[in-house]
Amino acid sequence: MNNTLSKVPLFHITRRKELPWYRAWLIRVIAVIMGLILCGIITMLLVKINPLDVYKTMLSGAFGTSRRIWVTAQNMAILLGISLALAPAFRMRFWNLGGDGQTLMGCLGATAPMILLGGKIPNIILILIMLICAVLAGAIWALIPAAFKAKWNTNETLFTLMMNYVATQIIAYFIVVWENPKGASQIGIINANTMAGWLPRIGNNQYLLNILIIIVLTVVIYIYMRYTKHGYEISVVGESEATARYVGIKVRRVIIRTMLLSGAICGLVGFLLVSGTSHTMTTTIVDGRGFTGVMVAWLAKFNPFFMILTSLLLVFLSRGASEISTIYGLNDSFGSILAGILLFFIIGCEFFLNYQIALKKTRKEVKIDA
C-alpha cells in the first residue's frame, strides 16, 4: 500500500525485561547528572559566572548555614508530606491533582479554631482541636471528587484541580473576614502574643517537630502500602480494576477510603504549615507543592523512601535557584525553569528503563517477547 513499508528502519525498539536495580538507578543518576549539567550551562549563560560557581552558589543556598539547612529540611518535610499523601491515590491510578486544595483546606481547618478559640481553652486541647479540624477538612475536600469518581466515574484529574481553585477562593474569603488589622487584606501572625495553638518547639529548633512527624509518617505509609491488606488492594485496583472486581475487592470502597486517607494527610500537612511553621494563613501558603508532590511521588515510583531523595532533589534545586536569583537580581521563577528541565530528563530516562534500542545489524538476534 505504501512503499515506506519496504524500508528497514535504522534501529529497532523492543521492550526490556526487568532491569537489575543497580542498572536502573545508574540510568536515573546519569539522567539527573545530565539535567544538572544543562541547568548549570543555562545558569552560566544567563548570569555569566563559571559553571563551578553555579553549583557552589546553589549548594550554599541550600546548605550554606545551619539556618539554611533547617529551612531546606523543613521545605523537604512539607513537600514530602504532600507527596506521601498523594502516593496511595496514584498507586490506585487516581490522578489526585488536588493536593494544593486539600492542604489549603487543612490550613483553614487549623486556622479557624486558632483564631476563634485561641486563649479561651487550654493550649493542648486547642492544638488537638486544630489537628482534628485540619484532618477532617482535608479529608472532606478529597472525599467529594472521590465519591463522584466511584459512583459515576467523573474525570478526577480536572475535578480535583478545580477543587484547588474553589479552596483558594474560600481561603481568600476567610482572609477578608478575619483580616487583622482591618483593611490589611491579610491575617498576620495569629496569636503572636499568647502563642496559643502554636506547635511547641523541641529545644531551640522550630521545625524539628514537623520533621519528626513527617519521618514517622514516611515509615507508616511505607508499611501501609507494602505490608497491609489495604495497601495490597490499592495496588490491585491500580493494576486493573477488572481484576480487582474479579477477586472480590470492592473498588468503590477502596477508591473512597484511599482518597480519604490522601486528603487527611494533606490536611495534616496543612496543620503543620499553619501551626508548626508560619502561624498565619495566606492563599499562596501551599505554593504549588500539590503539583510538585505529584512529580515527587511519581519519580520515586511511589516508594516513600525514594520520595525522600526526590523531594530533596527538587527542594535543593528550588532553594539553590532562589539563592542564585537573589544574588544576581533575577526573578524567583528561575527555580521552576531548572526544576522543569531536570524533570524532563528524569521523565525521559524512564524510556531507557523500559525499552532497549537495537541497531539494524543486530536485529535478528533481538528476541521479541509477545
Next chain:
Amino acid sequence: MLKFLLSFIPRAVTQGIPLMFGCVGETITEKSGNLNLGTAGIMYVGGICGVIGSFFYETKVGAQNMTAFLGIAIPLVCCLVGSLLMGLIYCFLTVTLRANQNVTGLAMTTFGIGIGNFFGGSLIKITNSEVPSIVLNQTGKFFKTQLPFAKGLGWFGTIFCSYGFLAYVAIILAIIAAVILSRTRTGLSLRAVGENPGTADAAGINVTRYKYFATCLGAMISGLGGLYFVMDYSSGIWANDAFGDRGWLAIALVIFTIWRPGHSIWASILFGGLYILHIFLPTGTELAVKELYKGIPYVVTIIVLIITSLRNKRENQPPGSLGLSYFREDR
C-alpha cells in the same frame, strides 16, 4: 438592560478568547490521543515569547518608527515558534519516549509558567535596558486595532465588531478545526489515531506523524491564547501570574464541549462571562463575598464535569486511547 449587555458581552468575549484558543488547541491535541496537561505552561510561553519579540523590536526602533506589519508579525512568529518548541518537547517525551502524559504535562506547566514569570520579571535586567517595566503600548495598539466601521454601527458594532483581529482568528480557527475534524479525510485519520492507534496503524496511517503534527499544531494554537491575553486584553503590559489558571479552564472546556471545537466558541464566551461575573454581582455590605463569587467558574466547571459523567452517552466519550502512549509491539 441593553446598557448592561453592552458592557458585559464585550468583556465576556475578551475574557473568553484566550480560553477559546486553548480549548481549540487542546481539542486537536486530544483527538490524537495526547492529553496535554501542559496547556497552561504553553500559553505562558506563547505570551512571553511574543512579549520578548516585540520588546526587542519596540526598544530597538522606538515606538514612533514601528510599522504595523512588523509590529504584529514579529510577536506572532515568536509566539508560534515558542509554543511549537513546547509542543515538540511534549511530543518527544510522550510519543517518542512514551513517557507518562500526566506527569509530562505537569512538568511542562511548571517549566512554562517558570519561563513566563522568569523572563517577565528579568527581561529588563538581562538585556540591560533602561525602561522601568515591560509596557508595549504600541504593539498593544496594533493588536487592538478594531474594524474601521465598528464605531458607526451602534450596539451591533460594540457587541460584534469591537475586538482585535486575534479574536476573529480564534473563531475562524475553531470553525476550521470543526470542519477538518468532522468532514475531511485528515480529520478522520486523526480521530482514528486517537480512538485506536493500533487499528489506525494497521490501516496505514502514520501514528507518530499524526500525533506529532496534531500536538504541535494544538500547542501553537494554545500559545496564541497567551499572546492575545498579553497584547490585546492587557494592552501589551506583561504582569507575572496575570494569566492565572486560564490554561486549566481551557482543558476543562474541552470536556464541556465534548471534544467539538465548534462548540468552543459559545462555551468559551460563556466561561469568559463567568470569569468576570463577580464584577457585576451585588455584594451588599459584606465585601468578602466577592472572593466567593470569584470561585463561580470553577464550581460551574465541576458541575459540568459531573453532568457530563452522568449523561454517559456513547457519542460524548473522550477519544478511546486518550492519555495512553502507543507502542506498536505491545499488541
